[in-house]
Amino acid sequence: MANETIHHEELGLTNNEVLKMYETMLMARRLDERMWLLNRAGKIPFVISCQGQEAAQVGAAFALDPTKDYIAPYYRDMGIVLHFGMTPKELMLSAFAKAEDPNSGGRQMPGHFGQKKNRILSGSSPVATQVPHAVGVALAGKIQNKDYLSFVTLGEGSTNQGDFHEGANFAGVHKLPVIIMVENNQYAISVPVERQLGCAKVSDRAIGYGMPGVTVDGKNPLAVYKVVKEAADRARNGEGPSLIETVTYRLTAHSSDDDDRQYRTAEDIAEGKANDPIHLFEKYLIETKVATEDLLRQINEDLIKTVNEATDYAENAPYAEPEHALKYVYEEGGDGKWQ
Numbered sequence: 001m002a003n004e005t006i007h008h009e010e011l012g013l014t015n016n017e018v019l020k021m022y023e024t025m026l027m028a029r030r031l032d033e034r035m036w037l038l039n040r041a042g043k044i045p046f047v048i049s050c051q052g053q054e055a056a057q058v059g060a061a062f063a064l065d066p067t068k069d070y071i072a073p074y075y076r077d078m079g080i081v082l083h084f085g086m087t088p089k090e091l092m093l094s095a096f097a098k099a100e101d102p103n104s105g106g107r108q109m110p111g112h113f114g115q116k117k118n119r120i121l122s123g124s125s126p127v128a129t130q131v132p133h134a135v136g137v138a139l140a141g142k143i144q145n146k147d148y149l150s151f152v153t154l155g156e157g158s159t160n161q162g163d164f165h166e167g168a169n170f171a172g173v174h175k176l177p178v179i180i181m182v183e184n185n186q187y188a189i190s191v192p193v194e195r196q197l198g199c200a201k202v203s204d205r206a207i208g209y210g211m212p213g214v215t216v217d218g219k220n221p222l223a224v225y226k227v228v229k230e231a232a233d234r235a236r237n238g239e240g241p242s243l244i245e246t247v248t249y250r251l252t253a254h255s256s257d258d259d260d261r262q263y264r265t266a267e268d269i270a271e272g273k274a275n276d277p278i279h280l281f282e283k284y285l286i287e288t289k290v291a292t293e294d295l296l297r298q299i300n301e302d303l304i305k306t307v308n309e310a311t312d313y314a315e316n317a318p319y320a321e322p323e324h325a326l327k328y329v330y331e332e333g334g335d336g337k338w339q
Contacts, residue, residue, distance in 0.1 A: 008290075011222060019285070022285060022291070022296075027307075030303050031088055034311060035095050046109055047255060049250070050077065051252050052250050053183050053218065053248045053277075056221070056248050057079030057153075058080070059220070059228065062225055063224075071134075072123070072131070073130070075110075075123065084118045088306050093313075093317060094106075099318055109125070128167075130152050131180065132167040134151065135152075135168075138177050138241075139174060142177060149235040150179075152167075152181070153182070153183055155188060156183070156186075157189070168243065172210040172241060173210070175239070176240060177235035185249060186250065203244070203245040211240060214245070215244075216244065216247070217246075219247075249275065
C-alpha cells in the first residue's frame, strides 16, 4: 500500500482545488451526521453511513471528469455523488423519502443513488450488481467509440459476490475503460476483512482478470486521486480496466439498524477515530499553508448553514401521492392506465 507523502502541487492540483476537495469531504460528513440525528429523532427511517470513507470517495471523484464519465456508486458514496452534481437538498429529500427525491421519487432506501442528468447509474439493493452495469456502460462506450470511462465502487465484502467476478473478468477480457474501486472499510457488516479474503489484499485479485491492481491509503484523498487519475489515463488511452483498493475505516455502525459494539472493541473504534481522514486532511491543509484554522472554521459554518437549509426544505417537502406508488414501475398507456 502506497503511504508516501504526496503534495497536491506535484499532482497538478491548485490550492483552490484541494480546498474544494476538503469542502466536499466535509459536506458529506456533515450531511451524514445530520441524517443520524434525524434517524435517532424518528424523522427518517434509515442511514447507511459514509463516515471514514470520504477521503477515498472525493479523491477518486476529483480524478474523473463529471462532464462525461459515468459512475455506478454504492450506497455509502455521498462524497462521489456530491462531486458529480447531486445537491445536499436532493440527498436530504432522499433521506426523508419525499416526492422530489431525484433518485426514486421517495420509493427507495437512502443510498440508492441514481440521476440520469449527472450520469449516476441507479443502484440496486443486492450488493455488487453495479459492477456488471458499469462494465456494460464501458462496453457501450467502446463499441460506439465514445470518449468516456465508467467508474464503479463497492465494499470489500461485496468482492466475494459473483457479480464482481463476472464484471471484472468481462472487463479484463475486452479491455474496457472501467475503473473498479473497492472501499475496504475493514468490515462486511460484522465480518472482519481477515475472514473475507483468502489473499492478503483485494487488489491481489486483479492479476486473475488481466488488469493492474493497486492498494492505496484510503484516508489520504491525494493518494487516491493519484492512482485513480493514473487508472483513468490508462482507460482513456485504450489500455483497459483497473482494480483499486482503498483501505479505509468505517467510523460508524454498518447502518442505523446495526450495533457494532457486538463485533468491534472500544479500542478498535477509538483507533479508527484517531485516524479520521477529515482531521488528517485538515492537518495537511494547515501545514502546507493552503488554509488557516479560521478559514476551515468558516467553511464548516457555511456548510452547516447549507445542511440546515437542506434539512428544513426536505422535512417540509410533500410526500408522493399514494396513487403514484406504481408510477415508473409499469408502462403507462395512452389513457393513463397501467399496462
